[in-house]
Amino acid sequence: MQSPVQKCMVALLLLGLCNARKGDPTNRSRNVLLIVADDGGFESGVYNNTVIKTPNLDALAQRSLIFRNAFTSVSSCSPSRASLLTGLPQHQNGMYGLHQDVHHFNSFDSVQSLPLLLNQAGIRTGIIGKKHVGPEAVYPFDFAYTEENSSVLQVGRNITRIKLLVRKFLQSVDEKPFFLYVAFHDPHRCGHSQPQYGAFCEKFGNGEPGMGWIPDWKPELYHPDQVQVPYFVQDTPAAREDLAAQYTTVGRMDQGLGLVLEELRHAGFHNSTLVIYTSDNGIPFPSGRTNLYWPGTAEPLLISSPEHPSRWGQVSSAYISLLDITPTILDWFSVPYPRYSLFGKRIVQLTGKSLLPALSLEPKWRTVFASQSLHEVTMHYPMRAVQHGSLHFIHNLQNRTSFPIDQDFYVSPTFQDLLNRTQAGQPTHWNKTLRSYYYRDRWELYDHSTDPTESHNVASDPRYAQALEELQRMLLKWQWETSDPWVCAPDGVLEDKPVPRCWPLHNEL
Ligand SMILES: *[C@@H]1O[C@H](CO)[C@@H](O)[C@H](O)[C@H]1NC(C)=O
Ligand SMILES: *[C@@H]1O[C@H](CO)[C@@H](O)[C@H](O)[C@H]1NC(C)=O
Ligand SMILES: *[C@@H]1O[C@H](CO)[C@@H](O)[C@H](O)[C@H]1NC(C)=O
Ligand SMILES: *[C@@H]1O[C@H](CO)[C@@H](O)[C@H](O)[C@H]1NC(C)=O
Ligand SMILES: *[C@@H]1O[C@H](CO)[C@@H](O)[C@H](O)[C@H]1NC(C)=O
Ligand SMILES: *[C@@H]1O[C@H](CO)[C@@H](O)[C@H](O)[C@H]1NC(C)=O
Ligand SMILES: *[C@@H]1O[C@H](CO)[C@@H](O)[C@H](O)[C@H]1NC(C)=O
Ligand SMILES: *[C@@H]1O[C@H](CO)[C@@H](O)[C@H](O)[C@H]1NC(C)=O
Ligand SMILES: [Ca+2]
Numbered sequence: 001m002q003s004p005v006q007k008c009m010v011a012l013l014l015l016g017l018c019n020a021r022k023g024d025p026t027n028r029s030r031n032v033l034l035i036v037a038d039d040g041g042f043e044s045g046v047y048n049n050t051v052i053k054t055p056n057l058d059a060l061a062q063r064s065l066i067f068r069n070a071f072t073s074v075s076s077c078s079p080s081r082a083s084l085l086t087g088l089p090q091h092q093n094g095m096y097g098l099h100q101d102v103h104h105f106n107s108f109d110s111v112q113s114l115p116l117l118l119n120q121a122g123i124r125t126g127i128i129g130k131k132h133v134g135p136e137a138v139y140p141f142d143f144a145y146t147e148e149n150s151s152v153l154q155v156g157r158n159i160t161r162i163k164l165l166v167r168k169f170l171q172s173v174d175e176k177p178f179f180l181y182v183a184f185h186d187p188h189r190c191g192h193s194q195p196q197y198g199a200f201c202e203k204f205g206n207g208e209p210g211m212g213w214i215p216d217w218k219p220e221l222y223h224p225d226q227v228q229v230p231y232f233v234q235d236t237p238a239a240r241e242d243l244a245a246q247y248t249t250v251g252r253m254d255q256g257l258g259l260v261l262e263e264l265r266h267a268g269f270h271n272s273t274l275v276i277y278t279s280d281n282g283i284p285f286p287s288g289r290t291n292l293y294w295p296g297t298a299e300p301l302l303i304s305s306p307e308h309p310s311r312w313g314q315v316s317s318a319y320i321s322l323l324d325i326t327p328t329i330l331d332w333f334s335v336p337y338p339r340y341s342l343f344g345k346r347i348v349q350l351t352g353k354s355l356l357p358a359l360s361l362e363p364k365w366r367t368v369f370a371s372q373s374l375h376e377v378t379m380h381y382p383m384r385a386v387q388h389g390s391l392h393f394i395h396n397l398q399n400r401t402s403f404p405i406d407q408d409f410y411v412s413p414t415f416q417d418l419l420n421r422t423q424a425g426q427p428t429h430w431n432k433t434l435r436s437y438y439y440r441d442r443w444e445l446y447d448h449s450t451d452p453t454e455s456h457n458v459a460s461d462p463r464y465a466q467a468l469e470e471l472q473r474m475l476l477k478w479q480w481e482t483s484d485p486w487v488c489a490p491d492g493v494l495e496d497k498p499v500p501r502c503w504p505l506h507n508e509l
Contacts, residue, residue, distance in 0.1 A: 031273040032329050033264060034181045035257060036084070038077070038130055038156070038188040039289055040279035040300065043250045047300055051228055052247045053220050056258030060277060063304045065311045065359055070301035070320040071368050071387065072281055075289055076375040080280040080322065081183075082107050082133045085114045087326030087350040089371045091484045092342075097374030099132050104377070106134045110342055113138050114326045115179070121335045124176045126169045129156045129183035141181075143169050153194070156185025157204055159256030160216045166260050170267040177333065182260055186253035187246055189284050192408040199241075199413055202248035216259055220251040231453045232287040232295045234430035238417035239285075246283070274332050275304040278322060284409050286418065286430065286437065290375045292385045292394050293454055297370055303328075308359035316358055319387060321368040323352035331356050342483070344496075351482060369478045373486065379404035382486050386475045390449040393459075393471040395442070397489045402438040431455065442509075443468070 044054040046061035047068075072080045074090045082088075082095035086107065090096055094108040107113070115125045119140060126143035130152055133139050145155045145165050154161045162182065169180055190201035197204040197211065205214030224240035227247060233239050257277070264270055282288035282296035289296060301320060304312075330337060331354035341347055357363060370385040381404050382397040409415050421428045431453070445459040445468055458464045479487040480500075488494040488502035491509040495501060 029175070029177045029272055030332055031177050031269055032179045032332060033260070033273050033275045034179070034325070034329070035260065035275070035277045036081070036129075036181070036183045037250075037253055037277075037279040037300075038183070038185050039281060039284050040184075040187055040250065040253070041283035041288075041295075042298075042300060043187075043247060043283075044254070044300065046302070049228055051222065051226050052250060054250065054254040056254045056261065057277070057300075057302070060257065060261065060275065060304055061302055062313050063306075063309075064275070064277075064302035064313075065304075065308075066313070066315045067301040067303070067318070067320050068315055069317055070278065070299045070322070071297045071370065072279075072299050072322045073297075073368070073370045074372045075281040075291055075296035075370075076372065077130075077280055078103075078105060078132045079372070081131075084280070084322050084325050085133065085139060086111055087114070087323055087337075087352050088348070089323065089351075089369070089482055089484075090373060091371050091479075091486060092348075092482045095133060097377055097379070099134055102377060103374075105374075107138050108342055109135065109138065110340070111138050112338055112340060112348075114329060115139055115141050115181075117330065117335055117338070118179050118333065121333065122176055123333060123335075124173055124178040126178065126180045127183065128162060128165045128169070128180070130185045131183065143172065146183075152185050153201070153204060156183065157201060157252065158214050159252060159259055160214050162256055163216060163259040163263060166263040167267075170263060170269065179329065179333075184253045184256060186256070187249035189408050189412060191411050191413075198245055200245040200249040202245040202252075205252075214252070217252050217255055219248055222247045230283075230285070230295065232293075232431060233285045233414060234418060234421075234428050236417055236421075236429050239414045242285075242413045271306045273306070274329075275302075276325065276328075277302040277304075278325070280322075284412065285414055286432065287454075289409065290372070290379070290404075290406055292370050292372055292383045294392065294448075297385075303355060303359065305356075305359050308356075311359055311362075316362060318358055318363045318365040319368045319389075320355060320358075320365065321352055321370075323350070323369075324355050325352075326350065327352045328355040330354075346483060349481070351478065367474070369475070371479075371482075371484065375404070375406050379406060382489065384475055384479060384484070384486070386471055386478070388471060388474065390447055391467060391471060392446045392448060392454065393468070393475065394444040395472075395475060396440050396444065397442075397486060399440050399442040403440060445471070 045058040078099040079090035079095045086093045097105045125141045127141040131146035191199045203211045206219045207213045222244040224244045227243040229235045278301045279299045287293045287295045366389045372383045385394040443459040446454040492502035
């Protein structure tokens, strides 16, 4: 029997890590702290919202490279987290939709995830907050306080509890480097699960009767008149009130982030830890979460490296995918991606890239891909998309069916307001109609250089014919490279033998 330490040494030797660490004259240990917001967006000072108070995010940004063109590859919680932790899009890692309850999606058993690879390389791993991925064997963590064995409100929204758990993790680290993943449940909606705490759980722990108390939280309240209504949300009293509640919850997360970073500093890891802040999917408003439009996929992304101060506080325009996070963290730890296949002989390859070079020099990255299949199990609405510079192209594989609405968003004040106004024939003050939201063109192409709000679909404009063809080609190439089972949909059937190819259905699509 080998002791865990011996096993680790063997693993390290196999990966050539022991040599690398010995050969490194500074022998500095390198750690990673990954902080992920749940349904967080651009409600922060660093992203130029001038109303909301997010002093801790803003301070982190002063020690970070700030990305303005970062995108999730999928606008749904479990699929996004699985993609973040594997570097593989949802259609390749198997997490096609939500993990919990009846939805029951899981990644394939043989997927080699980031926590698994880091664990094998002798790096201590921890997760605090919302995990929402499985199976356990694919996503193992040495230290885990998640919804699987705690209350998600406590480990995901109670910032005092989170602070104490981070402290516990940091006190228990040995000489090994660590990867700590703090996954806030804030600022996710609450109306569907715990309406007593408000639409965004903005009252949870505020000290009022029945709300409990979070000792470290000083709630910031906002008046509905104050909020900045994004272009994709209707400007009505109901939506403004919804946004004001969201701001208060973002404020709790911001204060939590401050506490987490203070724990890191206090434990002496401030100068050896790569800190990454992002969110899993767009905000839960129309065109946001569950959509591949800009509001559904654009994410905040701050990367703070103590070793790369030259670009601190700068804003990068490079196009970044959250599929790049796994390659970035592997690069930081010098852990190679293994050679293996999931099905058949095809070797799994990461299509993302390490973002570390961007910390020194502005890169020319211009292309990101996206892929969504479901959210809830009933919400099959496959979409594939590519952004290349200012062009955003979306393929709605099954556009003849109505775009599905999830349970959580359905009961939200903003969506109820849209339904009520539409039913009553009142002005919605919305940029879309329910009809146009439910029924979409199969091909959507938006040119951000002239149309930043994605209001005009130019897919059938002859001036974009060549660009459209090129984008379709790029997208299909990526689908083949990432073994997308939907690659032939909606007008063909994929047959793997003798060589994978699409056979026509003649279904007039
Ligand atoms: C590198 O640091 C580790 C942990 O502090 C220590 O055990 C090891 O001896 C150091 N190696 C060298 C070559 O200094
Ligand atoms: C915020 O606005 C300023 C001034 O327009 C701009 O220079 C900066 O890049 C913006 N920041 C982000 C993150 O977009
Ligand atoms: C949750 O699991 C971790 C081990 O992963 C364990 O240390 C911790 O005590 C558990 N917490 C609860 C509340 O059961
Ligand atoms: C938050 O956690 C702290 C520390 O565990 C606890 O004292 C407090 O009661 C919790 N607050 C709520 C609202 O659950
Ligand atoms: C922090 O790390 C950087 C790069 O490794 C080093 O140059 C700097 O001296 C360190 N600062 C402190 C206060 O240790
Ligand atoms: C779906 O896309 C096709 C092709 O662009 C279009 O003709 C049709 O109107 C779209 N919508 C529906 C509901 O079929
Ligand atoms: C929508 O209408 C229902 C039924 O009349 C009402 O109960 C609800 O408060 C309304 N919600 C909004 C946000 O207008
Ligand atoms: C949506 O709103 C934006 C900003 O107000 C505007 O530029 C755009 O033209 C609007 N789109 C539609 C379809 O009305
Ligand atoms: Ca989410």
